[in-house]
Amino acid sequence: MKILLVKPHTELLVAKRLQEGFLHLEPLELEIVAGGVPDEDDVLILDLSLEREPIRAFKNTLSEYSPDMAGFSGYSTNIDAVKNLAKMVKDFNPGIVTVVGGVHATLLPKDYAVKQIDIIVRGEGGTVMRELVRRFKNGESLHYEDRALYPQDPLFSGKAELPPPVYPSAVEIPRPRRNLVDRSRYFCVWTSSPTGRLDTMFPRVASMRTSIGCAFSCSFCVIPHLMHGRYLQRSPEDVVDEIECIREEHIYFVDDEMFLNPARVTRIAELLIERRIQKKYISWARSDTIVKYPEVFNIWKKAGLDLVYVGLESMDKSRLDEYSKRTNVETNRKAVGLLREWGITLHAAFIVHPDFTVEDFRRLEKEVDNVRPAEVTFTVLSPSPGTKYWHDNKHRFICDPYRFYDCMHSVLPTRLPLKRFYQHFGRLNSLALRSNPLRVNKVKVPFKDLLRAISGGTKYIFSLYTIYKDYLPEKSR
Ligand code: B12
Ligand code: SF4
Numbered sequence: 001m002k003i004l005l006v007k008p009h010t011e012l013l014v015a016k017r018l019q020e021g022f023l024h025l026e027p028l029e030l031e032i033v034a035g036g037v038p039d040e041d042d043v044l045i046l047d048l049s050l051e052r053e054p055i056r057a058f059k060n061t062l063s064e065y066s067p068d069m070a071g072f073s074g075y076s077t078n079i080d081a082v083k084n085l086a087k088m089v090k091d092f093n094p095g096i097v098t099v100v101g102g103v104h105a106t107l108l109p110k111d112y113a114v115k116q117i118d119i120i121v122r123g124e125g126g127t128v129m130r131e132l133v134r135r136f137k138n139g140e141s142l143h144y145e146d147r148a149l150y151p152q153d154p155l156f157s158g159k160a161e162l163p164p165p166v167y168p169s170a171v172e173i174p175r176p177r178r179n180l181v182d183r184s185r186y187f188c189v190w191t192s193s194p195t196g197r198l199d200t201m202f203p204r205v206a207s208m209r210t211s212i213g214c215a216f217s218c219s220f221c222v223i224p225h226l227m228h229g230r231y232l233q234r235s236p237e238d239v240v241d242e243i244e245c246i247r248e249e250h251i252y253f254v255d256d257e258m259f260l261n262p263a264r265v266t267r268i269a270e271l272l273i274e275r276r277i278q279k280k281y282i283s284w285a286r287s288d289t290i291v292k293y294p295e296v297f298n299i300w301k302k303a304g305l306d307l308v309y310v311g312l313e314s315m316d317k318s319r320l321d322e323y324s325k326r327t328n329v330e331t332n333r334k335a336v337g338l339l340r341e342w343g344i345t346l347h348a349a350f351i352v353h354p355d356f357t358v359e360d361f362r363r364l365e366k367e368v369d370n371v372r373p374a375e376v377t378f379t380v381l382s383p384s385p386g387t388k389y390w391h392d393n394k395h396r397f398i399c400d401p402y403r404f405y406d407c408m409h410s411v412l413p414t415r416l417p418l419k420r421f422y423q424h425f426g427r428l429n430s431l432a433l434r435s436n437p438l439r440v441n442k443v444k445v446p447f448k449d450l451l452r453a454i455s456g457g458t459k460y461i462f463s464l465y466t467i468y469k470d471y472l473p474e475k476s477r
Helices: 013-021 028-035 054-065 076-092 103-107 126-138 223-227 236-245 262-274 287-292 294-303 317-322 329-342 358-371 388-392 418-434 447-465 467-471
Strands: 002-007 042-047 069-072 097-100 119-121 205-208 211-213 231-233 250-253 280-284 305-313 345-352 375-380
Touching: 002 028, 002 054, 013 447, 028 042, 028 126, 042 054, 054 076, 069 076, 069 126, 076 097, 076 103, 103 223, 119 126, 205 236, 211 223, 236 262, 262 294, 287 294, 287 305, 287 329, 294 305, 294 329, 305 329, 329 345, 345 358, 358 375, 358 418, 375 418, 418 447, 418 467, 447 467
Parallel strands: 002 042, 002 069, 069 097, 097 119, 205 250, 250 280, 280 305, 305 345, 345 375
Antiparallel strands: 211 231
């Protein structure tokens, strides 16, 4: 049996600029799905986000490879692209089974209930693919439980949403098949340098998942809706065995919240040290976790933790409460101070509210100064499809809430006129680049990397300043 797994291309310019300039991660989700395919079958991953001409690349692969099954991943912003690709598959050969999985399929499977899609997969995909292949080969129905649905599934009748799917235990999930992608194409800008010098600013990076889910329920976040508070954890031995097999020296942990169980993560760090695995890591962590478990971060620093992404979100109590973040400004400030003390580089993520006034933007500009040196990024508060926040605001959308769901385009009305809002948003981001650790700490980097960073940064900032044009009718842009 032949299976083609496809990551759709990105259509929005800002996301493309982000991928070209700062980080482009491997399609881990498809590598894990491929892990569910038995060895005797053939599987190919096509990452269209790498292609200059994605449609042509897709059609060529389709006719050259001629799969029995075509599987697509995708965020909410990709749903039209996925439906179009599935249509091309059926036009090419109606006998090919089309399968869709990923965040949007899990949250709102009904959106994929169209005739060109045969199976909609919810939740974890590696274990589902294992079962789909078995059933396909035995001529059995591909529909099972609430994890692999037909578009005409009675479960959809009348309901916009379904409860979260059943998740397998962590041990059942297959390891990713990393050798199925061209590993030289994936990188992440690295700004941490304890020596004051970097051989490259754009090292090759592998991504990895050690846990799924999160125990918190921040109001803007999609994870509680995907997992309903469940937190699946891989054992320290399993995690470290996988890290040992990874070729890249730099690893990006894509966990929603990796550090929630201090005993587990401490053991992972101990094993990394015991086995003398010398790599560098990036991970997300909550500010209160950093403050509550300093010993965890101390041992992780020794194990190679270089950069920590912290969703500080805001330095304003009322906003933190509005977001149900369950942290406070003091904790945020303490976490920033501790990371600095330990020599772990901070990546501070802030939320820009559509309600922002000029004063709010100015206040946030000051915070960029307060946290420097740090990587600082901003997202615009956006209700994710499938969440309560999305339903509550359905009547207020100012644009297509799927296509523009990239947390950069405001899908809700902004208090400032859009053009001014994005002028301030662009300015915030350019100030952030000036606070970058490489610049503040005058780190020596190769000249060609410096040129690449300046070019990528300029294009990215320009795409932010001009976001407002995306809301205009095409001919007046
Ligand atoms: C790491 C990450 C990134 C990385 C890129 C990752 C990548 N591979 O390209 C970076 C930082 C670059 C990034 C960027 C963006 N991201 Co992001 N990202 C994540 C994060 C934290 C983890 C994703 C991940 O790798 N998970 C690990 C994989 C293994 O799990 P998975 O994707 O769920 O896949 C499993 C199942 O869904 C299923 N499955 C998936 N695909 C398929 C396909 C088939 C055929 C089958 C059978 C099953 C299946 O099986 C998989 C294996 O278990 C998620 C949060 C989350 N938990 O999803 C947000 C998340 C996916 N990102 C999101 C968004 C919005 C974005 C951006 C658009 C926003 C932005 N401004 O940055 C950009 C877009 C970039 C782009 N490529 O277009 C949203 C998507 C929400 C939505 N409703 O779609 C999420 C959920 C964050 C959030 N809290 O809202 N992101
Ligand atoms: S934002 Fe982070 S802490 Fe909050 S629910 Fe989402 S993953 Fe958990």
